[in-house]
Amino acid sequence: MIFVNLPVTDLASARAFYEGLGFGVNDMFSDEHVVSVVVSDTICVMLLDQERFAAFTPLPVSDARSSTQVLHCLSASSRAEVDDLVARALAAGGSEFRGVQEDGPMYGRAVADPDGHVWEILHMDLVDA
Numbered sequence: 001m002i003f004v005n006l007p008v009t010d011l012a013s014a015r016a017f018y019e020g021l022g023f024g025v026n027d028m029f030s031d032e033h034v035v036s037v038v039v040s041d042t043i044c045v046m047l048l049d050q051e052r053f054a055a056f057t058p059l060p061v062s063d064a065r066s067s068t069q070v071l072h073c074l075s076a077s078s079r080a081e082v083d084d085l086v087a088r089a090l091a092a093g094g095s096e097f098r099g100v101q102e103d104g105p106m107y108g109r110a111v112a113d114p115d116g117h118v119w120e121i122l123h124m125d126l127v128d129a
Contacts, residue, residue, distance in 0.1 A: 004072060005046045007053035007061050008115045011035060013093060014047045017113050020092025021085060039074070065116035073120040079107045082121045086111055089119070 008014040029036035089111040097110035108122040
């Protein structure tokens with residue numbers, strides 16, 4: 001399994017953003033400091049308030065709105081799914097990080113969650129490649 005741990009400033013709006021994308025929440029691993037978002041059977045995004053996240057690292061916690069440390073990427077089954085996820089992200093309080101990128105069989109877009117964490121959504125059409 002992959003657990004992506006993200007520091008957030010407002011746990012409620014971060015939760016609303018990821019639920020707005022259609023992801024579920026595992027309440028058994030969530031509390032007033034953490035929300036466990038279930039992306040798939042093998043991927044969970046752990047949203048941690050600043051204090052809880054800081055407890056896991058001796059280094060300063062970065063502000064994703066002012067610097068880029070990681071670009072997360074989710075695959076989509078079609079161009080339409082890419083566009084649908086981006087539309088949901090925008091409706092749930094996210095912002096477009098950059099416009100459409102097309103390169104041969106790849107079609108992608110990128111959004112940022114309310115805390116500035118970037119999520120690329122990518123469809124690779126390997127059938128027609």
